Amino acid sequence: MHVELESGYRSLTVDDFLNSNVDDWARDLDLVGNVVSHPVARRVEVLVVAAVTTIDLASFDDEEEAGAGRADFSLRLGRQPSETLRVLDLTGCGGLSGAALPRLTTLRLRQCFSQIEDLQALIDSAPELAAVHLDSVFLAGTKEGCVRLRFWAATALVMTNCGSGCFERGGGALEIDVPMLRSFKYTGFPRRFSLISSAPDMARADLRFLHQEHHDVHNADERRALFWRFLHNFGGVKSLKLKVSSLKSIAVGGRALRAELLLVLPGVEHLELTAPHNPASESCPVSIGNLLRCCPNVRDLVLRLSRDLPPYSFKNSTYVHDVLQEQRRADLDVSLHRSARRRRGGKSNRRRQEGGLLGDAGGIHGLSGRSFACLRSSLRRVSIQFQFELDQPNSLGVRLIKFFAENATCLQEMCIDDGNDRIGGHINPWVERWVIAISLPRFRALPLERQ
Template identity: 30%
Template sequence: MAAGDRISALPNDVLQHVLSFAPAREAAATAILSRRWRSVWRRTGAIILDSKPYKHAQREIGYYSPAFDTFFRDAHAALAAFRRPRGGSGLKRLTLALEEGTYHLSRSSWYNKDPEPEKDSRVHDLLDDPAVARLEELIVSCENSYHRRYAPPLHSLPCAATLRVLELTRCNLEQPSHQGGGAMSFPHLTDLTMRNCYFLEGCLQATIDAAPALANLALANVHQRAPEPAGSTKKDFYMLPFRVRSPTVTSLAVTQTYVEDEKELEASSSNGGRIELDMPSLRFFRYYGFRIKLALTSPTPGLARVDLNVTASRQRVRWDLKYEPPSRILANFSSTRALKLRLGYIEDLIAADEVPLTAFPNLKLLELDAKYQYMNGNTAVAMATLLRSCPAMSELRLRLNMRWDYDHERKYENHVGGSFGEAMDRFESLGSMSSAHRDAVQIGGVSELPDAFTNNGAFSCLQRSLRKVTLQFKAKEANCFQVQLAKFLVENAMVLEEMHVDDGIRFWPDRLFHKLARWRADAFCKRNLQLPDTATGFQVYQLPSTVVDPEQERSLYYSFD
């Protein structure tokens, strides 16, 4: 072993794990390093067949390239090595990275209006190889082509009986009549992931129905294809509507951030369709995308966590599209015990007066990431509405930053030195004060929240259950909304035990960290209240400063997703 060769000193099981992530050609090439390596890569149980290195530097006019003949020859040779594992367990995971020329043949140029190029069956032949017969994980990823994508033969996969994990990226799901296979059956499939896939209506549900043990489902930017009109070669693709039904799925992740035209975007708004979910066993749900209609058509008593991010946006679209209000989306998940919510603006929660925010009687953890608008009266109302909707909440995590505002920036530009100059002025003035006077100035100067925040009764969670608060933001001024909110929480949360803060301020006289415990003690003293036994040890913790500057985020707000 060479003096600098440390990888050869690794145990065989570690080497096998490392080689399982290498393309087949590179993994096989390790056999020249030493005799010991010759059999190691064969026992990895995993192989990656990547056609991209075989692609000609200059693409030919048609799809077909003789270079892919070499790819298929090498691929079959690599699979042949797994037919005789010699002490290994055989091939368990296969990854196919396919260029378009591996599954399409055409003599016409790319701009020709012919409906479909001729299909190449050699990828199917790879999936029919005896080495793949007992596969447990199959990952197929295709070149980023528009509509002409690979359609895996799901109805005739030899490994269907043993497959546990199936991942498809940029593939088509086609009816069995197009593939010549029988009914699909995946008796052991537990994990199904589809990214940027197209399917005819019914194909997605048929795939799910064929997997009676399916537990984890991920759908990222899947598109439903409209039926072709008679005599037409035009194909229309839509994100929505689609309906998914499964009695066994416990984890579902949906992403809808990509659209190809306004017609598709309209279908994702409340002007068009929606996503309907019939999943009574659902325990975890994650959604990232546009504000679309979501509907749970059956009760989900075991729902433990919901992660909603409805901040996806697209430039140069019609402004008359009516997106679904966040309050209506949230109404589907009232039984969840943990909610992570990311909004464009917190004021969006009360934007639709006719759709009041639902109550979350079982919610223990709420995590909110949003901006708020400068000097907007709805900011406090939205925050109060959210707190009242969570009567049993025990932990609150907030990441709030103010949206960039021209008037606010001008106010600080007119102050010499901006916010830095203001902080230095405060620092110098505090230095000349007595200790008692300095404490009074530091603790004071923070306004109470607007009356709209405390109207309509008390907050149940503040009276009985809220024990931990995490607050992250970048303070633009000492008397900002986030500081006012922190002051309100420490003064009114009866059983609060700890608060974790990062206010983004770099000058010690203005640090919120130093004020919270004093505010709490003074408030209880003024009201002649006795702190509960569980709250007498109230602690404040300083978080590492990880808050992104809102000014840096502003440039990304109108970007494509």
């Protein structure tokens, strides 16, 4: 059941349509309940109810007026099929209550509002509930400054932009008890988080941390500590993917602080970091070094480094796409010009340029001269994606290539994407020739598949 209100209907809300009886305003209509409790639907196995509003924010005078058109309906599961229901997928639900769901295996809630007690009761009534996806769900009813949820049978849990009153007041904690958890995906602000229990051989965790400058935690050191303490919960995970708003924001310096925050994550074998960085900042490679220190057994390392942009940019995606396209066209023009110049300069000039690309790359603050266990014993594959500039050949990406080539003694493969569509400007052939020239035939250089 899908109900959608298009923008422009200021006098009507989805709530009015779903719940108001025009013939008798004193009696609620409960359109959702009447439809899904119809005898035809008694043995339904998959129930999807979505109430959404397509809002053109520019047509409203303020945010409060726009918010008045949000979707809202209540679902009383006592009237709906319960014995046969396997999948429950709700969008815009303002309240859940009702009967047990003994066969429920999948629960998806999007843009919903729920009392924690009601959500926990639903979870407790579903002993086979394996997959839970909570997207923009506001959890109400917390009195102790902490959100606690228990998922007894869940193996996959997704939490995206979930909120609670205690989070907004500052200092609120999130506690999750998932003894069977194999896969966890989180998108939101760094906050006090405790994964009380999870499977000892947890397969993967995908964590995306949003920019927090205007959130409840304003101190940079406190935000940094929250990030690293969040990671303490995933010591046994095999694959750890991290996406942060800035490399600088997670860098930890100082011996005492490193000892407190940088705990070992011994289970991590695949580590992927996606982040913008400031090429002029020395704290960016410090963050990479911090992660290498925490993951002594990592075998596959992926670094996706983009240009640092302002955290709150109001340019839309079309604008960004056009800018990137124009930049690539300019890159191609520069590449064609310099390729022609290299051809005119002969082979000796080309060898000098290619040899100097990596041969002249300097050390990296926070990495060079330090000892990392993974470089000596486990690291087999390194993938680096960055933005290479011919005018700035000694960039962080180039220096990282040189660092891992010289220090990762077990390295077998290095995959590189320099971020540009230049003819003859791809960095991989240069790396191969440089590796051979300095007698490091331990690994091969390959192009990195873009995402």
